[in-house]
Amino acid sequence: MMKLRYWLIGVVYAGCIFAGLMLVRGRSFYEWIMLLVPPGTFREMLIYPLQHHNPVTYNRMLIVGDVVINILAFLPIGMMIFLVFHRLFRYGMTTSLILTMLVVLGGSAWIEYQQRLVPNRIPSVSDVMANTFGAIIGGHVWIWRRQRRAAQADSSNHDDALRETKQAASGSIQPKE
Structure with missing residues (x-):
């Protein structure tokens, strides 16, 4: 149980750091994906919503984030x-x-x-x-x-x-x- 808690805390912390890095001005979410995720199906799954959805919705999501x-x-x-x-x-x-x-x-x-x-x-x-x-x-x-x-x-x-x-x-x- 204790190990699960530490893993959960680590994942939340890493997610917060990653989300914070994405919000740095001058870098878009698309650029971070291209920089950090190796080529393949997973990268394509992450990029698809960014290429095919409304940018206003994406900006609102960034504000909430x-x-x-x-x-x-x-x-x-x-x-x-x-x-x-x-x-x-x-x-x-x-x-x-x-x-x-x-x-x-x-x-x-x-x-x-x-x-x-x-x-x-x-x-x-x-x-x-x-x-x-x-x-x-x-x-x-x-x-x-x-x-x-x-x-x-x-x-x-x-x-x-x-x-x-x-x-x-x-x-x-x-x-x-």
Whole structure:
């Protein structure tokens, strides 16, 4: 089970990197396929939709892919910033989430502001929103994970107490005094 999880994480990570590379300006999806995929049937299967479908639909797909990549990229960053505020500075969960949102919002806005200095880069408000949303999701994932672990621990403690009660009622063990 653990190996499957690592393989799944690796595949998702590689897919995100590959999708991010495809969105680099100056290179189209067609060019990346021609560069990375060896000639043959698989390459032809990948190129066919690009040659025979509407380019407007393809551009919309790239925009959605860009938003998804921004969310996924900032999900672990949001988890880390949330943990810094929650564990290191000992803030509550709500305060940590709000501070995480503000830090990522400011940092992402700064990154987009600096993009105006880089040739062929266009700052985007949608990137700031997607990055902030990804960080908030990351904080919520950590909260969900913590609550799930606490529920499992409570369940195992409850099962142990129930087992002891049944054994005491059957007379197999002496009740504690």
